[in-house]
Amino acid sequence: MxxxxxxxxxxxxxxxxxxxxxxxxxxxxxxxxxxxxxxxxxxxxxxxxxxxAHGNRGRKPKHAIPEEVKDHVVELYTTTYHGSNNCHFAELLEEHESIKLSTPSVRRILLSKGIKQAKPRRRKKAHQPRQRKPQAGMLWQIDATPYAWLEDRAPSFTLHAAIDDATGTVVGAVFRPTECREGYSLVMMQGIRNYGVPLGLYSDKHTIFRSPHETLSLEQELAGETKPLSDFGKAMAELHIEHIKALSPQAKGRIERLWGTFQDRLVIELRLLGVKTIEEANEALPKLLEKHNRKFAVQPKQAESAYMEPDPSVKLEHVFTARKYRKLGHGNTLSYNGKVYTFAKPCKFRFDARATVEVRETLTGEVLVWHHGQAIALKETEKPVRDPATPTKKAEPAPPRKPAANHPWRLAWSPKQLQRNTNFAPGQVT
Known part of the structure; x- marks a missing residue:
């Protein structure tokens, strides 16, 4: 009792x-x-x-989970869903096995068999939380993290993602072999096409986001730039997105906490889908993001959206590019990455001789000249190749020049003698 x-x-x-x-x-x-x-x-x-004493003491509850169900749950966890946390495991059982159990029930079943949660909960540290932005689209947080997303089925690669601060919606994500500008550009293009242009972007201080050069080059000054920007930073400026660079990981805590959720859940989901390559992972990622957003996204404080409509005349492929400055040579040709390019079609713009132009390379490798907000297509042209069989005429050394016998340099430096031997007029040599 x-x-x-x-x-x-x-x-x-x-x-x-x-x-x-x-x-x-x-x-x-x-x-x-x-x-x-x-x-x-x-x-x-x-x-x-x-x-x-209580009348039910010693009796088995009518709604108790049968032992065969408990054994089946333990078998599924050890064979198929190992590594998932209790909450995610309960969701997977209902989604894939049609077994509906609460998270505490799953936890008790696993603990009764001596199976503890893969990642134990840590005591939360006291900190001053930052309030979410009131409207969707006011601020995105962007970052990337390398991880063994496919466990031992493939080498580790990097997930790039951006999350809306107000709603917790993952607006875009992509897998790339390493952290790179292309990955961040693809994430931004996904988010802008699906939601709109945000007012601000929060990132770390990686050189992808900031220029390592403290001073402007001459070409940048002539192009009208006021401060050095990376290629990604120039894209943000062109889209009028305020780019804020965090001083610590804690400052962008929402995207940092997203990595913990993804490393818990995304790894299991990719395993259940049988994904074995980075290409297959990118194909499966959009549906997994939709599932994540349905569960974790929240409503903003204000229903009105802060997203800006993208300009229909602006092609994002021409914004998120690598940018360099080159001088036009004779015949409107320029050299870029060891290749020679010229205009693909007759150009309506007139360029001065040796004019400096901005060259942009898209994510697909297309090279173009950007002039007055318009893209001018280029085509590769062949370099002039010399015939190796044709001997090249080398410059021969000049023959030695010997002064004449009566040259002044050969005579003594006496004014009278110099005048007599050279027949100079009196008074010419002093």
Whole structure:
């Protein structure tokens, strides 16, 4: 019997012995007088203290989980869903196995078999939380993390992603072999096409986001730039997105916490889909993002969206590019990455000789000239190749030049002698 049940027994016995009244017993037990009278009757008629014990003690609950279901759950965890946390495991059981169990039930079943959660919960550190932005589209956080997303089925690669600060919606994500500008550019293009242009972007201080050069080059000054920007930073400026660079990982905590969720859940989901390559992972990623957003995204404080409509005349492929400056040569040719290019079609713009132009290379490798907000297509042209069989004429050394016998340099430096030998007029040599 429990301590509370023993207390009832003692109070009832005192009432029966005349040491307490029904009202005093009810006050001691925190019950009503009528309930105390029922306890006395049960004690007398059913034979003592055992009658006051809970009637279901020792019985198996009617809604108890059958043992065969428990064994099946443990088998599924050890063979198919190993590594998932209790909450995610309960969701996977309902989604794939049609077994509906609560998270606490799953936890108790696994603990009864000696299976603890793969990643134990840590005590949360006290910190001052930053309030979410009130409107969707006011701020995105962007980052990348390398991880063994396919476990031992493939080498580790990097996931690039961006999350909306107000709603927690993952607006874009892509797998790449390493952290790179192309990965961040693809994430931004996904998000802008699906949601719109955000007002601000929060990132770390990687050189992808900031230029390592502290001063502007001459070409940048002539192009009208006011401060050095990386290629990604120039794209943000062109789209009028305020780019904020965090000083610590804690400053962009929402995207940092997203990595913990993805490393818990995304690895299991990719395993269940049988994904074995980075290409297959990128194909499966959009549906997994939709599933994640349905579960974790929240409503913003203000229903009105802060997203800006992208300009239909602006092609994102021409914005998220690598940018260099080159000088036009004779015949409107330029050299870029060891190749020679010229205009693919007759150009309506007139360029001065040796003019400096901005060359942009898209993510697909297309090279173009950007002039007055317009893209001018280029085509590769062949370099002039010399015939190796044709001997090249080398410059010969000039023959030695010997001064004449009566050259002034050969004579003594006497004015009279110099005048006599060279027949100079009097007064010409001093």
């Amino acid at each position: 429990t301590r509370a049940e023993w207390k009832k027994v003692l109070v009832v016995e005192k009432i029966l012995d005349g040491h307490m009244t029904n009202a005093e017993g009810a006050a001691a037990l925190g019950l009503g007088v009528r309930q105390v009278i029922r306890l006395k009757k049960k004690y007398v008629e059913e034979g003592g203290a055992q009658a006051l």
